[in-house]
Amino acid sequence: MKTTETFSCMGTTFSVEASNGLELRQWIREREGKYSRFIIDSELSRLNHLPVSKEWIPISKEFYDILWLTVSYMTTTDGLFNPFLGQQLISLGYGESFYECNNGASEQIRVTQPIDESPFLFHSKQSMIKKLHDVYVDLGGFVKGWSVDKAYGMAIGDERFIDGGGDLRFSLKKPIVIGVINPFHFESDLIQLKMSTGAMATSSVMHRRWETKNGEVHHHLLHGHTGMNPRSDVVQVTVLASTVREAEVYAKVLCMMDAEAAESWMKKKRLSIAAIIITKDRKVRITKNIYKYCEGVETAWS
Numbered sequence: 001m002k003t004t005e006t007f008s009c010m011g012t013t014f015s016v017e018a019s020n021g022l023e024l025r026q027w028i029r030e031r032e033g034k035y036s037r038f039i040i041d042s043e044l045s046r047l048n049h050l051p052v053s054k055e056w057i058p059i060s061k062e063f064y065d066i067l068w069l070t071v072s073y074m075t076t077t078d079g080l081f082n083p084f085l086g087q088q089l090i091s092l093g094y095g096e097s098f099y100e101c102n103n104g105a106s107e108q109i110r111v112t113q114p115i116d117e118s119p120f121l122f123h124s125k126q127s128m129i130k131k132l133h134d135v136y137v138d139l140g141g142f143v144k145g146w147s148v149d150k151a152y153g154m155a156i157g158d159e160r161f162i163d164g165g166g167d168l169r170f171s172l173k174k175p176i177v178i179g180v181i182n183p184f185h186f187e188s189d190l191i192q193l194k195m196s197t198g199a200m201a202t203s204s205v206m207h208r209r210w211e212t213k214n215g216e217v218h219h220h221l222l223h224g225h226t227g228m229n230p231r232s233d234v235v236q237v238t239v240l241a242s243t244v245r246e247a248e249v250y251a252k253v254l255c256m257m258d259a260e261a262a263e264s265w266m267k268k269k270r271l272s273i274a275a276i277i278i279t280k281d282r283k284v285r286i287t288k289n290i291y292k293y294c295e296g297v298e299t300a301w302s
Helices: 021-035 043-048 061-076 086-091 140-154 244-254 259-269 288-292
Strands: 003-009 012-018 120-122 128-131 160-164 167-182 185-204 209-211 217-219 234-241 274-279 284-286 296-299
Touching: 003 021, 012 021, 021 043, 021 061, 021 140, 043 061, 061 120, 061 128, 061 140, 140 160, 140 167, 140 185, 140 244, 167 244, 185 244, 234 244, 234 259, 244 259, 244 274, 259 274, 274 288, 284 296
Parallel strands: none
Antiparallel strands: 003 012, 012 160, 120 128, 160 167, 167 185, 185 234, 185 296, 209 217, 234 274, 274 284
16 A cells, blocks of 8 residues: 655655655665764764775775765766765855754864865775775765665555655656746746656755855855856756666756756767756756656746
8 A cells, every 4th residue: 555754854855655655764764864964973974074094994885885876977977076075065154954054164174175086995895995085975965866766666566756855756657747846936836747757856056045154145056176156057957867866966967057058068978868957047948858758848938
C-alpha cells in the first residue's frame, strides 16, 4: 500500500510516495546526519576539520563514492561545479543552516583560493583518501539530489514519487502536471510539464538569499572558478536528465553563464539534458529536446 511521508530534511521539505515511505524517510534523514556540513559530528564535518596530511584517511564506502562522483562532475563541467567552496560560503555569511543564518560567519576560518583540481587522492582499492588541500566540502544540493536518486531506487511500488524540495524523481502510471516555479513570484508556476516519469532539478539565484551586516546581498550559488556569486542574465534553470544528481549539477552550472553562452556550452559538451532557462528580463528559453523528457509543455510567458 502506497503511503506519503512529508518531512523536513536537508534544509527543505521532502515528500516521499512509496509502499516503504517510512523506511525511506529514515534513510534520507540518516544521509543528512552523515553528509551535512551543519552537523558538527557528521562524517563530512569531521573530514572538513582534518588538516592537510600525507596520511590515508579511512571513510565509509558510501562517502568515498559520493566524493568520487563530485570530482567527476567537477572535471566534466570544467571546474564550474565545485563542491569544495565551504570556506567561501562561510565567509559570505552562510555558515549555518539557511533558516538559522545570522548574516555573518559562524566561525573564524581561513579562506583559500578555489582550486581547479581534486583536493583528495583516492585509494584505488580501499575506501580511503588523502587530503591534499585545505578545503571545506559542501555537498549541499548535490547530496540532496543524490539521495533522491537513491531513495527512488529503493522505493517499492508500482508508482514512486520522490520530491526533495523540487529535486524530483518519479515513475507513475499516468502523466501528471509538474510545475516549474516562477522565480519572480514564488506562489505561481511559470511553466507546466506533462510527465509520467522523469528526473529533474531547479536552481535559482532568487532563492536562498541573505543580506550581510554591511548591506551586501548574496545567494547560495558560487562560481567554481572564483568562489563568488556569478554574474549573468540567468535567474533560474530547470534541468531534465536521466538522474537527479546530473540535473542538479547542470542546473547550477547553467546559472553561472549568460543564457546564450549556456546554450552554446551545452552544445559544445554534447549534453543530452534538456533545460528551461529564465533570464532577468523575464524571457524563457527552452532547449529543443524538451520533448525527450516530457509529453507536453505550457508556458505562462512566450
